[in-house]
Amino acid sequence: MQDLDRRFKKASSSHRNTLLLRSAVGFFAFMILLGVFTGDSLQLAELFGHENDPKARNVPPPYNGPGYRQGAGGPQTFGPVGGIGDGVQLLSWVTLPEMQPGIANGNDCWGYTSPSGREYALMAHSSGTTVIEVTNPGNPQILTTISGPNSLWRDVKSYDNYAYSVSEGGGGIQIIDLTDVDNGVVTLAGSINDVGSAATHNVAIDEVSGFLYRCGGGGAGLRIYSLANPALPTFVGSWNERYVHDVQVKTIPHPVTQELRQIAFSCSGNNPARLDIVDVTDKINPVVLSSTPYPGGVYSHQGWLSTDNQYFYLGDELDETGSQETETFVFDVSDWSAPSVITVFTSGNPSINHNMYTLGNRIYQANYRSGMRILDDSDPMNITEVAYFDTVPE
Numbered sequence: 001m002q003d004l005d006r007r008f009k010k011a012s013s014s015h016r017n018t019l020l021l022r023s024a025v026g027f028f029a030f031m032i033l034l035g036v037f038t039g040d041s042l043q044l045a046e047l048f049g050h051e052n053d054p055k056a057r058n059v060p061p062p063y064n065g066p067g068y069r070q071g072a073g074g075p076q077t078f079g080p081v082g083g084i085g086d087g088v089q090l091l092s093w094v095t096l097p098e099m100q101p102g103i104a105n106g107n108d109c110w111g112y113t114s115p116s117g118r119e120y121a122l123m124a125h126s127s128g129t130t131v132i133e134v135t136n137p138g139n140p141q142i143l144t145t146i147s148g149p150n151s152l153w154r155d156v157k158s159y160d161n162y163a164y165s166v167s168e169g170g171g172g173i174q175i176i177d178l179t180d181v182d183n184g185v186v187t188l189a190g191s192i193n194d195v196g197s198a199a200t201h202n203v204a205i206d207e208v209s210g211f212l213y214r215c216g217g218g219g220a221g222l223r224i225y226s227l228a229n230p231a232l233p234t235f236v237g238s239w240n241e242r243y244v245h246d247v248q249v250k251t252i253p254h255p256v257t258q259e260l261r262q263i264a265f266s267c268s269g270n271n272p273a274r275l276d277i278v279d280v281t282d283k284i285n286p287v288v289l290s291s292t293p294y295p296g297g298v299y300s301h302q303g304w305l306s307t308d309n310q311y312f313y314l315g316d317e318l319d320e321t322g323s324q325e326t327e328t329f330v331f332d333v334s335d336w337s338a339p340s341v342i343t344v345f346t347s348g349n350p351s352i353n354h355n356m357y358t359l360g361n362r363i364y365q366a367n368y369r370s371g372m373r374i375l376d377d378s379d380p381m382n383i384t385e386v387a388y389f390d391t392v393p394e
Contacts, residue, residue, distance in 0.1 A: 068093040070138035087374065087387025091137045099123065099130040100145045105152065112158040114182050122163050122176075124154035129165045129176065131186045144186045146176050155202045157212075160230040162189070164212060166200035173200070173214065173225070173233060195223050195235050201245060208251035209262050211236075211283070215244045222247065222264065224283050237283030242276070245269045246302040246355075249280060252309045255334055263289075263336065265305060265312055273297030275314055277336045289336045294329050295344075302355045303329075304363075310334045311342075311380045313363060315353040326353045326367060330380050345383040347373060351392075362386075 070091045096103040108124040111134075121140070123130040128147040134140045148154065151169030158164070163176040172193025178186060197218030204213045205227070212233055214223040221240040225233035247266045254261050264286070266276040274293040280286045294300075294314070303314035312331040326347040333339045347353075351369035358364070363375040363383070371391035376384050 063095060064097055065095070067095040067098055069140075084371075084391075085387075085389040088372070088389040090389070092140050094123075094132060094140055094142065096125060099125065099132075099142055100127055103127050104150075107153055108155045110156050110158055110163070112163060112178055112181070114161075114178070116182055118182055120178070120181060122156045122158060122165075124156045124165060126150055126152060126154070129154065129156050129163070129174070131163075131176075131178075131181065133181075143181070143184055146174065146186065146188050148174055153201060155200070157203050157205045159205050159207060159210070159212070159227055162230045164203055164205070164233070166203045166214060166217075168199050168201055168217065170198035172198050173203070173212075175231060175233070177231070189231055192225075192233055195238070196220055202247070204247045204249055206249040206251055206262060211249070211262070211280075213247055213249055213264070213280075215247050219243050222266070222278075222280070222286075224280065237280075237286070239264070239278055239280065239286040241288065242268050242271075244276075245300065248304055250305060250309070255336065265303065265333070267300040267302050267314065269301075270297075270299050273300040273316060275300060275303070275312065275331060275339060277333065277339060279336075290339055292331070292339050292341075294331075294341045296327075297329075303331075304357050305333070306377060306380065307358055307360060311377070312339070313356055313358070313377070315356060315365070317352060317354065325349060326351050326370065326373075328353060328356070328363075328365070328375075328383070330383070343381050343383075345375070347385065349373075 096106055104126040106125045110122045112120045112122060118135045121132045121134045123132060127150060128145050130145040131143045132140050133143060148165060149167050149169030149171045151167040153168040156163055156165040161179045163178055165174040165176060172191050174191050175189040177189040197220060199217035200214045201216030210227045212225040212227055221242060221244045222238060224237045226236050227233055244266050247264050249262060249264045251260055251262050261279055262281045264278040264280045266278060268274060268276050272293045274291055276291045277289045278286050279289055297316055299317045301315050301317035303312050305312055312333045314329040314331060326349050328345040329341050330343045331339045332342045349370040351367045354366045354368060356363050356365035361376055361378045363377050365373045367373060369392045372389045373385055374387040376386045
């Protein structure tokens with residue numbers, strides 16, 4: 001795992017948009033792999049995921065102490081980190097008060113790589129979106145904060161030279177101009193709220209086809225925008241058969257014909273919890289290919305495809321209660337019309353899994369009370385943990 005940081009950066013730079021591991025555990029927000037750990041509290045607490053969230057418990061007051069920079073002395077010294085991680089090195093920790101005084105909580109992060117190769121973290125929090133340069137992960141530099149409606153939920157993604165931030169607090173899509181970010185200049189280019197509720201729970205982008213997908217917000221499904229002009233997303237269609245909490249949309253070959261299709265792997269919350277696979281190639285007439293409940297499902301929250309597109313790893317946000325161990329449902333999606341759960345990976349940790357992403361044969365998974373877990377999916381039937389950074393060592 002010693003070269004994990006380097007390999008992750010190299011793979012990400014090829015797309016110009018650095019895939020920072022998403023951490024919607026709220027306080028655990030920047031990529032450990034890029035050397036940034038941020039939070040309201042080192043004693044990580046579970047953050048509300050939805051209104052009247054039954055997961056919320058033991059929420060501590062916001063952390064207002066110092067952060068950490070590798071090799072720094074005095075008040076910036078984090079202290080020993082032995083015993084809370086294996087195979088992952090903490091390089092820095094940017095706290096929320098450093099970004100902007102008064103931030104109540106963090107809720108999401110993503111990344112951006114400029115044409116010059118410099119790397120930036122896009123940190124979403126209750127007050128807006130903060131841009132931080134992490135080219136030197138041991139010494140991150142805070143550039144600016146783009147304010148937004150105050151909300152517990154905000155999500156951000158990047159495409160071309162722009163970032164797109166959405167929130168359950170409203171505001172539509174905030175378009176953040178990163179064209180001159182290498183010179184420290186980041187501006188709000190504008191906002192779009194032309195269809196339905198101004199609220200949005202999540203945002204996803206298929207970088208190959210160049211389309212943006214607004215998820216949820218006021219019970220909505222998917223609202224689809226063309227990014228042909230990245231500075232001015234244009235609404236082109238929607239899918240509203242049911243609520244969508246989170247989605248991965250990817251341009252991939254049809255399993256039989258090999259024709260490229262744009263496929264949405266949608267986590268649709270409850271009623272019932274399931275995985276919906278929708279062909280969104282035709283934005284005016286999306287086609288549901290399958291809708292698959294799974295055993296013990298309570299709230300289908302988020303998931304991600306394996307690198308070879310044959311499997312989908314799904315996290316249920318409400319199936320772990322009390323001392324129940326983290327579960328990850330493994331779907332065989334080689335046939336889009338007939339996906340099936342082939343196994344359930346159990347971590348051995350009594351915590352709720354939240355968001356996960358894949359790179360190569362690794363799954364990077366954020367958890368409410370057990371931090372980041374790095375899993376090996378070389379054999380999807382026998383997933384194993386190979387590294388971790390525990391944000392709540394107990």
